[in-house]
Amino acid sequence: GQNIDQPTEMTATEGAIVQINCTYQTSGFNGLFWYQQHAGEAPTFLSYNVLDGLEEKGRFSSFLSRSKGYSYLLLKELQMKDSASYLCAVRDSNYQLIWGAGTKLIIKP
């Protein structure tokens, strides 16, 4: 079966750095997405990786290793507004998105 694993919850301190990991086993691979979802709001797109390596976008970076079935989202200079759930999703060989259950990130002052 297809599976996406990510930690259920993480806690970090304002101003620090946090890394949210995602491992996947899917039928084929056509890209990996990270989304941010604040409580009661729509998921919003953060990043897309299809080739191995690091994609940097401001305070957020996303890394992919296709051979290891692994990605991480790196958040730097954490702000209170970064408290949210972070969803990892992989697009399989049929271009279907397979979703993880999300990682709830709690930022403490």
Add this chain to the structure above:
Amino acid sequence: ETGVTQTPRHLVMGMTNKKSLKCEQHLGHNAMYWYKQSAKKPLELMFVYNFKEQTENNSVPSRFSPECPNSSHLFLHLHTLQPEDSALYLCASSQDLGGESTEAFFGQGTRLTVV
């Protein structure tokens, strides 16, 4: 504002009721999706429409009935639901089904409670 609007935001319905969820996008996208989001579970894809044609039905019970009258509007008709159907129902759209990137844009969802 993500460009995808869902109504209503909250809905409480009895098991014998019939109700409809509405989704509207004016992003010029060709693909639209219904997802179910339950607490601490992955997003579950329910239905996919591409150019108004249904391309995916992920074994969804017939008490959920989608309708896509045009590429900008998507409905989810509900009848004789069960309490376990209580969840957040998210609508999303994307330019196409595949291709490079093609991230999905989500609405804020309808929080459905079945009593």
